[in-house]
Amino acid sequence: MDISSFLPIAESIAGGAIGAGALKGPLKSLDDWWYYFFGSKTELARQKAELLNAQKLESYKTDIYNEVKNIPPEKLQQPKLDIIGPALEASRYYIDAPELRKMFAKLVASSVDSRKETITRSAFVEFVKQMSPLDAKILSTFVSNSQSNKLPMVKINRKLANNNKIPLKSEVLSFELFSDINERTMIPSAIINLSRLGLVEVTYSEWLSQLDYTKIFSLTPEYDQCTKELQELKSQYQVFSNNGFLSNEQLEGLKTLANSSIELDQGLLTLTSLGKDFTSLCL
Numbered sequence: 001m002d003i004s005s006f007l008p009i010a011e012s013i014a015g016g017a018i019g020a021g022a023l024k025g026p027l028k029s030l031d032d033w034w035y036y037f038f039g040s041k042t043e044l045a046r047q048k049a050e051l052l053n054a055q056k057l058e059s060y061k062t063d064i065y066n067e068v069k070n071i072p073p074e075k076l077q078q079p080k081l082d083i084i085g086p087a088l089e090a091s092r093y094y095i096d097a098p099e100l101r102k103m104f105a106k107l108v109a110s111s112v113d114s115r116k117e118t119i120t121r122s123a124f125v126e127f128v129k130q131m132s133p134l135d136a137k138i139l140s141t142f143v144s145n146s147q148s149n150k151l152p153m154v155k156i157n158r159k160l161a162n163n164n165k166i167p168l169k170s171e172v173l174s175f176e177l178f179s180d181i182n183e184r185t186m187i188p189s190a191i192i193n194l195s196r197l198g199l200v201e202v203t204y205s206e207w208l209s210q211l212d213y214t215k216i217f218s219l220t221p222e223y224d225q226c227t228k229e230l231q232e233l234k235s236q237y238q239v240f241s242n243n244g245f246l247s248n249e250q251l252e253g254l255k256t257l258a259n260s261s262i263e264l265d266q267g268l269l270t271l272t273s274l275g276k277d278f279t280s281l282c283l
Contacts, residue, residue, distance in 0.1 A: 053095065056095045056096065060101055064105045071115075075113055077117075079111040080117075080120065083107060083122055083124075084112075087125050090104070090129050098133075099140075103131075103283065104125075107128065127278060134186055136283075138200075139194065141177055149276060150270050152174060152207065152211055152269075153268060154172050154265060155171070155204055156169040156264060157262070157263045157264070161260070165263065168262075171202065171269070172220055172223075173187055174219075175220045181221060184222070191269065199279075200275055203270065208268065233254065233258045233260075237257075
């Protein structure tokens with residue numbers, strides 16, 4: 001650390017003494033010791049960070065090269081500035097996210113591929129910027145899934161005796177597709193974001209008739225949680241119905257919930273036409 005970094009502190013404390021050099025020697029010693037205990041570690045961390053960043057940049061460059069080299073020579077064209085410029089500019093901030101970095105690499109490569117000229121849009125750069133790695137993973141699932149542009153999805157409800165429904169969990173995907181518990185808690189918001197971008201569509205008026213939704217989605221942690229909550233309500237009703245702690249109105253409300261059942265609304269998460277263009281280009 002340069003000695004001047006201590007000067008503002010010293011000047012505010014010692015007034016004009018620092019100007020006469022009275023504290024220069026002590027400050028130099030202090031600076032030496034500061035660097036010994038903190039500076040060298042900070043410098044090492046900086047060097048490691050720069051090295052890691054250089055490696056990520058090299059990986060990004062390799063990703064782009066691997067995409068471009070697969071383009072037939074006769075289909076190569078001068079890069080489209082409205083794509084390559086914004087893509088390279090935006091990708092600087094996503095070097096740490098491999099899923100998004102690869103999407104940017106494909107976007108950059110598409111700018112020199114004449115075959116993709118009709119589906120490449122500058123808006124796709126903004127789409128990637130507004131995505132999380134989980135958003136990208138959900139879109140990737142469409143590419144690898146045998147149903148192509150449709151994924152089974154459910155809403156989990158509590159069905160009351162009067163047939164009214166209380167939504168408990170929405171936009172639930174199968175455990176086979178997403179087994180990470182932490183990811184699953186963020187899936188509904190990720191789907192909302194992808195829907196906002198116009199890449200996917202949520203519907204509970206259509207479903208895949210050949211699939212056994214109950215069998216598939218009863219294995220999800222969301223269904224398990226809702227089932228356990230219902231069992232807890234039943235247990236609570238048994239306890240409170242015998243001890244008189246609740247008013248008749250409260251007890252009746254608890255009874256209504258305890259006598260409910262878990263029901264699934266079958267649905268689909270569908271890739272839109274815009275989503276098909278985007279995934280074909282970026283995934």
